[in-house]
Amino acid sequence: MAAEAGTDGDTEPETLTERRRALMGLLAGAHVGELASAWAAIARQPAYRVIRAPETGLVMLRGRAGGGGKPFNLGEATVTRAVVALETGETGFAYALGRDKKKALFSALFDALWQRADHRDAVETLLARPLAEARRKADAETKSETTATRVDFFTMVRGED
Secondary structure, three states, X not given: OOOOOOOOOOOOOOXXXXXXXXXXXXHHHOOHHHHHHHHHHOOOOOOEEEEEEEEEEEEEEEEEHHHOOOEEEEXXXXXXXXXXXXXXXXXXXXXXXXXXHHHHHHHXXXXXXXXXXXXXXXXXXXXXXXXXXXXXXXXXXXXXXXXXXXXXXXXXXOOOX
């Protein structure tokens, strides 16, 4: 899977845990339409049961002044979570920012499906790689737009001492 594991964005995740974490990050940023399309393209969709139906709640966001100051409560955000179990025993979890219950359910399904070795390649090919590529393109476009409007401030030195 071509997703970022570290802060440099060019590092390929090595362990299954890192790869799963990267997948969950991609799922969190995906749109429900992308998830639904990928789910429909899965050839052998396994049976599953919903352990925790998608439900919406609030989480407290915390911040730090300057990134290293004393923590403070910034505000609340709406989050939807879901938990599913495949018939083969794999359990998938998902938290999605916002109120989109379908997105949370699809994300949990893909998390569970990815844990199966026989479906991992399909999940990475149909969903993870396209999502990672779209994220890279969006990041490059944002960086390009930001660079185009960058202003460098400098002080000119007169020839006098």
